[in-house]
Amino acid sequence: xxxVTRSDCTQIDATERFKIVYDSATNELDGSITLVxxxxxxxxxxxxxxxxxxxxxxxxxxxxxxRNDQWGExxxxxxxxxxxxxxIRAQYDVMxxxxxxxxxxxxxxxxxxxxxxxxxxKYGHQAFATSMFEHSLTAPSNKDANPLDxxxxxxxxxxxxxxxxxxxxxxxxxxxPEDKDLLYCITETRGxxxxxxxxxxxxxxxxxxxxxxxxxxxxxxxxxxxxYGAPFDGECSxxxxxxxxxxxxxxxxxxPQRNVGFYVNKPQDAVIEEVEPxxxxxxRNSADxxxxxxxxxxxxVKGRVRLDEDGKIYVTGSGDNVWHNKDNFQFYHKDATGDFxxxxxxxxxxxxxxxxxxxxxxxxSSTDHDSGHVSALLSGGKGLxxxxxxxxxxxxxNVGTFExxxxxxxxxxxxxxxxxxxxxxxxEDGSTWTQGGSTTMLFPEDTFQLxxxxxxxxxxxxxxxxxxxxxxxxxxxxxxxxxxxxxxxIWDPNMYIGETQENxxxxxxxxxxxxxxxxxxxxxxxxxxxxxxxxxxxxxxxAFEAVVHVDYFYGSHGAKGGIMxxxxxxxxAANMFVGIYPAANTGVISxxxxxxxxxxxxxxSLYVPSNKAFVKLSYDGSGTIVAQYKAAEDDEWEDIENxxxxxxxxxxxxxxxxxxxGGYDSYIDFRYSNFEITDL
Numbered sequence: 261x262x263x264v265t266r267s268d269c270t271q272i273d274a275t276e277r278f279k280i281v282y283d284s285a286t287n288e289l290d291g292s293i294t295l296v297x298x299x300x301x302x303x304x305x306x307x308x309x310x311x312x313x314x315x316x317x318x319x320x321x322x323x324x325x326x327r328n329d330q331w332g333e334x335x336x337x338x339x340x341x342x343x344x345x346x347x348i349r350a351q352y353d354v355m356x357x358x359x360x361x362x363x364x365x366x367x368x369x370x371x372x373x374x375x376x377x378x379x380x381x382k383y384g385h386q387a388f389a390t391s392m393f394e395h396s397l398t399a400p401s402n403k404d405a406n407p408l409d410x411x412x413x414x415x416x417x418x419x420x421x422x423x424x425x426x427x428x429x430x431x432x433x434x435x436x437p438e439d440k441d442l443l444y445c446i447t448e449t450r451g452x453x454x455x456x457x458x459x460x461x462x463x464x465x466x467x468x469x470x471x472x473x474x475x476x477x478x479x480x481x482x483x484x485x486x487x488y489g490a491p492f493d494g495e496c497s498x499x500x501x502x503x504x505x506x507x508x509x510x511x512x513x514x515x516p517q518r519n520v521g522f523y524v525n526k527p528q529d530a531v532i533e534e535v536e537p538x539x540x541x542x543x544r545n546s547a548d549x550x551x552x553x554x555x556x557x558x559x560x561v562k563g564r565v566r567l568d569e570d571g572k573i574y575v576t577g578s579g580d581n582v583w584h585n586k587d588n589f590q591f592y593h594k595d596a597t598g599d600f601x602x603x604x605x606x607x608x609x610x611x612x613x614x615x616x617x618x619x620x621x622x623x624x625s626s627t628d629h630d631s632g633h634v635s636a637l638l639s640g641g642k643g644l645x646x647x648x649x650x651x652x653x654x655x656x657x658n659v660g661t662f663e664x665x666x667x668x669x670x671x672x673x674x675x676x677x678x679x680x681x682x683x684x685x686x687x688e689d690g691s692t693w694t695q696g697g698s699t700t701m702l703f704p705e706d707t708f709q710l711x712x713x714x715x716x717x718x719x720x721x722x723x724x725x726x727x728x729x730x731x732x733x734x735x736x737x738x739x740x741x742x743x744x745x746x747x748x749x750i751w752d753p754n755m756y757i758g759e760t761q762e763n764x765x766x767x768x769x770x771x772x773x774x775x776x777x778x779x780x781x782x783x784x785x786x787x788x789x790x791x792x793x794x795x796x797x798x799x800x801x802x803a804f805e806a807v808v809h810v811d812y813f814y815g816s817h818g819a820k821g822g823i824m825x826x827x828x829x830x831x832x833a834a835n836m837f838v839g840i841y842p843a844a845n846t847g848v849i850s851x852x853x854x855x856x857x858x859x860x861x862x863x864x865s866l867y868v869p870s871n872k873a874f875v876k877l878s879y880d881g882s883g884t885i886v887a888q889y890k891a892a893e894d895d896e897w898e899d900i901e902n903x904x905x906x907x908x909x910x911x912x913x914x915x916x917x918x919x920x921x922g923g924y925d926s927y928i929d930f931r932y933s934n935f936e937i938t939d940l
Contacts, residue, residue, distance in 0.1 A: 263347045267313040267338050271303035314338040359419040359519050367397065367469070368415060368523035369530075372447050374510045377419060377521035380534065381564045382510070384724025385441040385610035387532060387574035391524045392443075393436065395531040398473060404435050412525065413472045414446070416492055418506065419519035424497055425506040428479075429472035434462045441611065447510045447522060450489050459486035459494060467498050469525070511720075532574070535565040535592070548594055550711060554579075556588030556629045560719045563590025572607070573727040575619070577714030582618055582647070583656045586629045588719065591622065593711030599735035600710060603674045605690060606638045608726040610669075614717035615641025619725035621675040623682065623701070624709045628652065634701050636673045636684040638725075640717065642768060643668060646684040646697040655763030655778065659699045659754050677701075678735055690729065697753070753916070756781070758790035758831035764919075766794065773811060773933040774917075776821070780928055781920040783818050785860050787853075788831050793824070795916025796937065800909035803881035803940040808917065809874045809893075810840045812931040817843040818922020821930040823877050825885055826914045827907060832857045834907045837918060838875045838887040838900065841865060848873050850887040850903040863887075863902040877915070878940070883907055 277295035282288075305315025306322065314334055321331040336347065352358060359376035369391060372382040383391065392412045393403040400408040414430040436442045437456060445453035452458055459465075465479040466472040480500030481487075487495040490507040497503045505516035526532075535552040552565040554577075561578035568574065577590025602621050609619050620637030633656075634648045649656040672687035680700050685693040710732065716723035754766055760781040767775040781790035798804060806823050813821055822839010834853050841849040847868040853860045868891050876888045876897060887903035890896065915937060921928045 263336075263351060264338055268311050269303035269305070269313040269316045270311070271301050271316075273299045273301055275299075361417045361419070361521050363415075363417075363521075363523055363528075365528040367525055367527065369526045369528045369532075370521060370523050371414075372443060372510065372522040373520065374508060374515075375419075375519035377417060377519045379521070381562050381576060381722065382447065383443060383566070384574055384576045384722065384726075385444065386572075386608055386724060386726045387566050387568075387576075388441070388443040388524070389436065389438075390568065390572075391526050391532055392432070396524055396526045398525060400435075406434050408433060408435060411473075411475070413469065415469070415523040415525070417521045417523070418508075418517050421506045421517055422503060424467065425493060425503060427467070428493060429466045429469055430492070431464045431466060431472045431475065431478075432462065433464065443522070444611070446492055447508075450491050450509065452488055459496075465493065465496060532566050532568050535567060537562065537564070550592055550594045553591050553593065553627060554589075555591045555627045556586070558719055559588050559590075561716075561722050563714065563722070565590070565592045571728060571730075573712065573730060574724060575712055575714045575727065576611075576722040576724045577716060578719060578722045579715045579717075580719045581616065581717055582633075582635065582713070582715045583616075585649075585653055585655050587631075587633075587656075587715075588629070589618075589713050589715035591624070591627065591709070591711055591713045593622075593624070593627075593709040593713075595707065596623075596710040597705075597707045599677050599679060601674070601676045601733045601735045602710065602731070603672065603690065604712065604730045605670070605672050605728040606725055607670055607728045608724075609638055609640065610724045610726070611716075611721075612640040612723055613721045615639065616717040617641075617723045618645070618713070618715045618717070619723070619727075620673050620713065622709075622711060622713045623675065623677060623703070625652065625703055627709060630654075632701065632703075634675070634682045634684075634699060635713070636675045636686070636696070637713075638668060638671050638673065640723065644671065644673075644686055644696060646699070648699055648701060650701070655765075657754075657764050658766040659697050676735060753794055753796060755793050755795065755829060756791075757793050757829055757918075758782075758788060760790050760792065764792045766792075769931070773931060774935070775929070775931045776917070776919045777929045778927060780926075780930075782924050782926075783922050784820050784824075784837060784851075784918060784920050785818075787857055787859055789833075789835075789920075790831070791820075791918050791920035793826070793829070793914070793916055793918050795824070795826070795914040795918075797912050798915055798937075800883075800911060800913045801881050803879060804915070804937055805876055805878040805940055806915050806935075806937045807874065807876045808932050808935040810872055810930070810932050812929065813840045813842045813871045815842050815928040815930070816922055816926045819843065819920060819926065819928050819930075820849065820922065821917070821919040821928070821932070822849075822875050824914075824916065824918035825877055825879060825907075826918075827856065827909050829914065830856065834858070834909075836877060836885040836887065836905050836907065838877055838889065838903070839918070840868075840871050840873065840875075842871045843922075845871060847871060848875060848889045848900070850900045852885075852905045852907070854905065854907060864900050866900065874934075879913075879915075880940075883909060 275297040281290045302311035303316040306318040309315035317334045320326045396412040398410045400410045411431045471477045479496045481496035482502040508515040508517040508520045537552045563577035566574040579588030617640030618637045622635045624633040625631045630653045632651045672690045674685040676683045683698045684696040687693045714725045780792040824837045826835040827833045836852045838850045848866040851862045874890045878886045887900045888897040919930045
């Protein structure tokens with residue numbers, strides 16, 4: 261019996277009369293029917309459901325006349341309206357079939373999907389806009405003209421929709437602003453896309469591709485009103501009759517329609533070609549081939565790489581972060597060994613859901629989730645970054661932080677490896693480069709992965725970066741016999757002095773406030789120091805003052821944070837320090853080491869409320885340093901008793917923020933603002 265939603269049931273009620281005659285002489289019986297009265301009535305089922313075969317069998321079950329498995333078999337055939345889809349799916353499973361749509365590869369490219377019509381991850385903003393408005397078979401000659409002279413087409417297929425809505429063609433009439441993602445609006449939201457996706461103004465709907473191209477037979481809506489709460493179809497139809505529950509929102513867990521696909525009228529893989537992701541890099545054609553791979557243990561939305569024939573690379577990636585001691589992201593990479601100079605233009609960074617989203621260049625020891633790496637990147641809302649994880653399992657940290665404001669959506673990045681030195685640069689135009697920082701990195705056997713990466717800073721969302729002018733060149737040293745000393749040296753303002761675990765987070769919280777947290781060394785005391793130093797070089801002949809406000813400091817006994825002037829970066833270098841010592845609310849502290857290798861001398865400690873204060877070191881250009889403090893901005897600066905020191909410096913000295921946890925594995929949270937170095 262075929263699967264049905266309902267079956268009528270007729271019950272026969274019969275009245276019969278019989279006559280039986282017994283002949284004692286012959287000992288025989290003679291029987292006959294004298295009356296038959298038959299009436300056809302609706303069968304009586306459970307729950308007062310009459311004329312219903314399933315309900316009738318339910319009554320038979322409760323009367324003990326059939327078994328439960330017999331009633332269950334009836335339920336798999338007579339499904340009731342709400343269970344019809346499940347019954348069909350169960351039968352498909354029995355037959356080894358699944359939903360799908362075999363689209364015409366010469367006419368359409370799949371750009372999004374849900375459920376069993378999802379064959380790839382959704383296109384990002386720029387990849388879709390380029391496919392729709394520049395490379396479709398009906399692409400306009402000028403994508404910015406309004407109205408468009410030709411109308412690109414978007415097809416939606418729906419496996420379980422009513423027949424009129426299984427294939428619906430969207431005809432775009434007007435250009436789409438650069439900052440609006442049409443595919444996102446259609447597939448993920450309900451509404452008018454901020455007034456940029458209005459029925460009969462920006463688009464019409466059609467039942468056939470030919471009608472969509474010509475504009476004939478547009479769909480109608482009841483009362484001439486498109487329901488924007490029902491994305492894509494608006495509860496409209498070819499006749500104008502209202503048809504409900506034919507829409508979807510891709511990321512919803514239970515939308516009215518679960519199996520849908522979206523296709524642009526661009527031949528599949530024409531102009532823009534998708535790179536097939538790999539799960540085993542050993543299967544690629546060669547080690548020099550770039551591959552698309554999701555790195556991490558929790559990449560829920562798979563990343564994709566799409567190559568435009570004009571050289572652009574569209575990379576979408578999810579992942580909660582590239583930070584701490586684990587990473588989750590999309591990586592377009594190849595094997596490398598030796599020295600390289602890599603440049604790329606991050607032409608756009610779209611589909612941003614978090615300001616910590618990241619896109620850029622990465623050199624990485626391996627594709628393990630906790631591998632060491634060095635990365636030059638553009639963030640989703642916090643400017644440029646130069647970050648690293650020094651070794652497998654360690655914590656990531658910033659080794660350069662630049663221009664958090666204003667927000668950037670594009671930039672040129674450059675990462676140069678010269679033996680164990682890696683330099684980061686950025687540029688507005690790809691010609692004039694500004695150095696962003698330098699660090700050292702040891703890749704085992706000098707082999708590593710080199711490539712582009714995207715991380716959405718969300719496990720359930722994808723961001724898209726459009727990369728252009730991606731150039732990977734071997735780095736050639738200027739001398740015939742290269743050595744580390746032949747490479748130019750670049751000052752890295754973030755450094756670790758002495759033996760530390762190198763897992764500090766250096767974060768820009770706002771345009772004025774910065775945060776340093778996690779372990780920051782074992783102490784600034786005795787004859788050897790261990791701390792994190794955010795410092796700048798100055799000539800020892802320059803006169804200047806350095807000022808900072810300590811906003812908040814949490815730390816264990818031995819933690820210290822403030823300003824330091826230091827003779828070099830050695831662990832025993834001479835220095836002068838003034839800052840906050842939070843142990844037992846000590847407050848402001850000043851101390852110094854007069855000569856290299858000497859003992860640190862504590863000069864004075866002063867209580868200030870909540871361990872908050874302004875501190876200042878003034879240097880006269882000839883070796884004399886004076887420490888001062890004030891509790892509030894409007895207060896006068898006060899000299900700290902016994903806190904004038906004379907130190908003999910070389911040609912240069914360092915001045916900056918010094919922070920220590922006071923012990924290994926000691927967590928600190930140090931926040932400061934208004935850090936300035938001013939010439940005198």
